[in-house]
Amino acid sequence: MSEILFEFIRQGQYVKVTAIEPETRIEASVVVPANLSQDQMRLQALNRLNYVLRKKAEE
Numbered sequence: 586m587s588e589i590l591f592e593f594i595r596q597g598q599y600v601k602v603t604a605i606e607p608e609t610r611i612e613a614s615v616v617v618p619a620n621l622s623q624d625q626m627r628l629q630a631l632n633r634l635n636y637v638l639r640k641k642a643e644e
Contacts, residue, residue: 589634591627595619604630606638613637 592603600619604627605612613633617626 602626602630604634
């Protein structure tokens, strides 16, 4: 994983954060409260992406 791209879409009091690993084109999204910092939002999305990548590796 050389770089991770993040996309933030605000929906009212929540933000949908998508983390994308460009080499494999695998992405994972989380919905978090809008009052979190961007770093906290990124961490949540990165944790989900790592989970998805581990699951794919097990297949």
